[in-house]
Amino acid sequence: MTATRVLVLNSGSSSVKYQLLDMSDRSRLAVGLVERIGEETSRLKHTPLTGGDERERTGPIADHEAALKAVAEELAADGLGLDSPDLAAIGHRVVHGGKHFTAPTVVDDAVLAEIERLIPVAPLHNPANLTGIRTAQALRPDLPQVAVFDTAFHTTMPESAARYAIDVETADRHRVRRYGFHGTSHAYVSRATAELLGKAPEEVNVIVLHLGNGASASAVRGGKCVDTSMGLTPLEGLVMGTRSGDLDPAVIFHLARVGGLSVDEIDSLLNKKSGLVGLCGDNDMREIRRRIDEGDEQARLAFDIYIHRLKKYIGAYYAVLGRVDAVAFTAGVGENAAPVREAALAGLEELGLAVDGDLNAVRGDEPRLISPEYARVKVAVVPTDEELEIATQTYALAGKNN
Numbered sequence: 001m002t003a004t005r006v007l008v009l010n011s012g013s014s015s016v017k018y019q020l021l022d023m024s025d026r027s028r029l030a031v032g033l034v035e036r037i038g039e040e041t042s043r044l045k046h047t048p049l050t051g052g053d054e055r056e057r058t059g060p061i062a063d064h065e066a067a068l069k070a071v072a073e074e075l076a077a078d079g080l081g082l083d084s085p086d087l088a089a090i091g092h093r094v095v096h097g098g099k100h101f102t103a104p105t106v107v108d109d110a111v112l113a114e115i116e117r118l119i120p121v122a123p124l125h126n127p128a129n130l131t132g133i134r135t136a137q138a139l140r141p142d143l144p145q146v147a148v149f150d151t152a153f154h155t156t157m158p159e160s161a162a163r164y165a166i167d168v169e170t171a172d173r174h175r176v177r178r179y180g181f182h183g184t185s186h187a188y189v190s191r192a193t194a195e196l197l198g199k200a201p202e203e204v205n206v207i208v209l210h211l212g213n214g215a216s217a218s219a220v221r222g223g224k225c226v227d228t229s230m231g232l233t234p235l236e237g238l239v240m241g242t243r244s245g246d247l248d249p250a251v252i253f254h255l256a257r258v259g260g261l262s263v264d265e266i267d268s269l270l271n272k273k274s275g276l277v278g279l280c281g282d283n284d285m286r287e288i289r290r291r292i293d294e295g296d297e298q299a300r301l302a303f304d305i306y307i308h309r310l311k312k313y314i315g316a317y318y319a320v321l322g323r324v325d326a327v328a329f330t331a332g333v334g335e336n337a338a339p340v341r342e343a344a345l346a347g348l349e350e351l352g353l354a355v356d357g358d359l360n361a362v363r364g365d366e367p368r369l370i371s372p373e374y375a376r377v378k379v380a381v382v383p384t385d386e387e388l389e390i391a392t393q394t395y396a397l398a399g400k401n402n
């Protein structure tokens with residue numbers, strides 16, 4: 001019997017999302033989430049999809065190692081334990097792969113060392129990803145562990161897009177350049193958008209807007225990324241749930257010199273206390289829309305700033321691509337917030353872009369078009385599935401060896 005199951009681990013700074021899939025029919029057997037790792041109020045939510053009810057554990061989970069062990073216990077309780085001979089491989093989302101990793105990679109000591117070397121440019125994400133891999137290795141030393149990098153899809157960017165205009169020698173010495181993130185999602189969504197248009201990925205140019213808590217835009221020409229809004233770290237670009245996105249770099253000097261803030265304080269301010277939460281106190285678009293409906297001016301301004309930035313990137317990537325076949329919205333906000341899609345494309349009819357109000361109001365899990373028939377550029381809502389994409393890449397690389 002061939003082993004056909006893949007466990008996917010997406011370890012964030014304080015959370016682990018996981019899915020167990022059977023790749024023979026791409027079905028999900030279990031999904032879950034561990035949140036607030038390291039706090040007193042950690043929570044594990046486990047949903048078996050083979051029968052049985054959703055389960056929840058609350059109480060402190062000290063670190064990612066403990067989190068993963070708890071996940072292994074939950075899976076074992078459903079008869080889906082990590083010791084199963086049906087498990088072919090474990091796939092890990094690794095946020096920063098630098099310039100080196102252009103494709104999914106089977107983890108060995110050299111790969112671990114490189115992920116570790118990149119910690120200074122991904123201090124929130126790479127340590128958690130490393131712990132995830134090491135813990136999984138300890139639980140199943142015989143299985144291939146595959147790293148799927150957020151940065152990989154963006155390694156096709158030309159130097160003109162990837163380099164910052166700073167002293168070349170300094171940049172190279174410290175590996176300062178645009179890497180881009182959410183690549184697994186940008187790759188999946190740009191491909192699914194081509195499919196929705198009935199074309200091959202090579203034939204279409206797409207602007208992908210991944211709007212989750214973290215958010216990024218990318219310009220994809222013929223299936224290859226040519227520009228993206230996140231940079232050295234996931235801080236640059238769009239306004240996000242808690243991150244500022246673009247700002248004048250001199251804001252940092254000003255806050256240090258005049259405001260007396262330390263580098264760590266500024267880092268935390270821009271990554272955790274800015275974006276929508278900094279502007280209006282809420283980072284959930286549902287709550288912001290509710291407040292706007294009640295006439296809340298602060299929420300209105302936060303929304304307008306979010307949209308203004310988004311629109312600027314749509315215009316920029318339109319110019320970068322020259323010809324655009326589709327704009328695709330994805331992730332929590334992009335898939336669900338019709339007012340965001342409508343506002344981001346309002347007034348762009350001259351660019352061939354328009355949203356049909358009725359189609360935009362439809363909700364659903366399937367990729368769909370929301371542009372009117374006459375529109376020259378199609379507008380699509382394409383639900384992303386990073387876990388399925390990671391599982392697919394993991395199984396393609398490591399599944400057959402078992």
Ligand SMILES: Nc1ncnc2c1ncn2[C@@H]1O[C@H](COP(=O)(O)OP(=O)(O)O)[C@@H](O)[C@H]1O
Nearest residue numbers: 211212213214283284285286331332333336337
């Ligand atoms: N029905 C909805 N309407 C508007 N926004 C939504 C809705 N559902 C989720 N969101 C937004 O999506 C965000 C989460 O997106 P998600 O892609 O899951 O983010 P992440 O993977 O970064 O945690 C929430 O913070 C919220 O702003």
Ligand SMILES: CC(=O)OP(=O)(O)O
Nearest residue numbers: 181182212213214234
């Ligand atoms: C890289 C990044 O921003 O990831 P997330 O959206 O999961 O925070």
Ligand SMILES: [Mg+2]
Nearest residue numbers: 212213214331
């Ligand atoms: Mg996400």
